[in-house]
Amino acid sequence: MKNILIIRRDNIGDLVCTTPLIEGVKKAYPMANVYLLINSVSQDVIKNNPYIYRTYVYRKAKHRAKNQTALGVYLERAAIFLKLRSIHFDAVILANPTPCKYSLRMAKMAGVKNIIGAASGIKGITSAYTEADFSGKHQVEKTFSYLKSISHENISIPDVNVFPTNEEILTAKHKREKLLTNCDYIFGVHISSRSPKRRWSVENYAEIIRRMTAENRCGVLIFWSPQGTLSPDDIGDLARAQQLKALCESDRVALYPTGSVRELIGGFEQCSTILCSDGGQMHLASALHKKLVVFFGDTDKEAWHPWSGEYRILQTPTGECMDITIDEAWQSLSEIK
Template sequence: MTRVLLIRRDNIGDLILTTPLLRALAAQPGWQVDVLVNSYNEAILDGNPDVARVYRYKKLHHRDAGESAWQVISERIRTVLAIRRAGYDIAIVAKEAWDKRPLQWATLSGAKRVVALCDAGRPGHPRITDLVTAPEFGSEHLVERLHRLLAPLGIHSPPGPLRLFADALRVAALRAEYGIDGSVPVYALQLSARKVKQRWPVERLAALARRLAAAGPCQLVILWSPGAADDPRHPGDDDKAAALVAASPGLPLLPIRTTSLAELMAAVQLCDQVITADGGAMHVAAGLGKPVVALFGNSNAAAWAPWSVPHEILQTEERDVNAISVDAVFAAHRRLCGASD
């Protein structure tokens, strides 16, 4: 058996975009693929048959209420020891370019081979046995870039779709709770974005909701990052969601306050289309095979576009979603629905 440790301890979207690489590795006869993730994105791999074992890394600022820094560090030490005992043949730094933190984990694994990426012309590191050079980041999609890591291993399959698995029981529970029976289309409006220039204002969201409802019977699922805007660990958009509901009386809104990543995945599974800014939720939608209207601000659409699903990308010269009109978003929605302009 060939034992592979893939290291991807980054954001939600980063891990989702790594799932085609996981599929290609797991498809090799006699290969076992384990993954090191962080506690924030761990649920992305729930139910994924390509992964044999998941190791969790928790960042100190993500520790739970009442959990001490020492408890987090102790768990980290236990994880290091478990990885070391596993006896990995290959460690893969699944990142657009290697850096010292994931490389430390690859080194601690004791793997005979360490595979990592870098831009052409950038030096490697003595611990990297298989350094893969790639064009400048942003010139190709991240899924394609990560697939370059397969070449030193003799794997040359093209990247497939993203692989995400919503929990069927959670999906059924939300369907019953919110009365989503499939009799009318269900469109998701996802409100949250980490970057300031990716945040579409409430007034335009409300105007879009009115346009969607006026176009025909539908249900509008409202999704957002829960919590207060000043939460130091995970800033949320409860106030923004409440403002949207208040500005949309009489509309078929279904605000679903998802308190976990697993719940977000279940809620997105219920939808026929997702309208969202670039970010983790956009990749959740693509991972579940949902058509996406994607509003891009100052991020690179070539690298981060929804992968392998029908989508419309909206981005202006200003590289700020505030420059994107309601008309433009509604037109993109209709095109995805197969309607004429």
């Protein structure tokens, strides 16, 4: 095979869980060009990925820029598909283990005949996967199952990975050094989640941070989702982050503002252990192979636990993270540190 297209139109965590498949395709066909078609929300995840030849990014109408019309979005998308049709792909993988009619439509618009994906009952998929065709329970395992449609090689599932540039790492290091001095061990605490079930109170975070900083050379960087991250009308968590910082009353606790996924990746790279909720931020930290303690709410942990790195999951029968005690969280952090 010469040209292979992978389509993944979901969010940040989903694309992180697709990075082993991207690497696996390149290992199966070292001389092939691996292309990716994704939406603009998750594009920062795969920047600097050495296994991708070229990425095409389309924008959903609801994510259009303030000065961009819906018509402008659709014209921009049409131009992308004209480019894709000119490449002549040998195969396209709809890299979602559940049926996605929109991804199938995109594959057809790209002019690809050999389409691999989850069986949807709609004509057009040449290699249709039923539930029995997927291996394992985790999103990574199921997504990686698609590789067997184009290769019979026995390739082990790689880690999930993101690839910060040297410049991004250096910029984040300088930023951290200005915020925290004389700290040998850095905890990261990310306080945001789209789901109310995965949220912990500011007061609980303040107490756990006091325990984190009980050792003189331990510091904490506080992360949060800025305005518009979780949805176009989301106000962000800056106010909660500022409230948390005030409650901590320590010069070894600092707010680490981020304006992009790449800045968050750089900030996480500065941390040894990260406390956060299940979601895109957890998968990014896992892709950096960080030690993780994660609030899981009612998420299926067998399907979505961190794939790489050491981790502990905090989950209650109620699915409410507020039912997790400070002592339970601290015990997990103490075990993994």
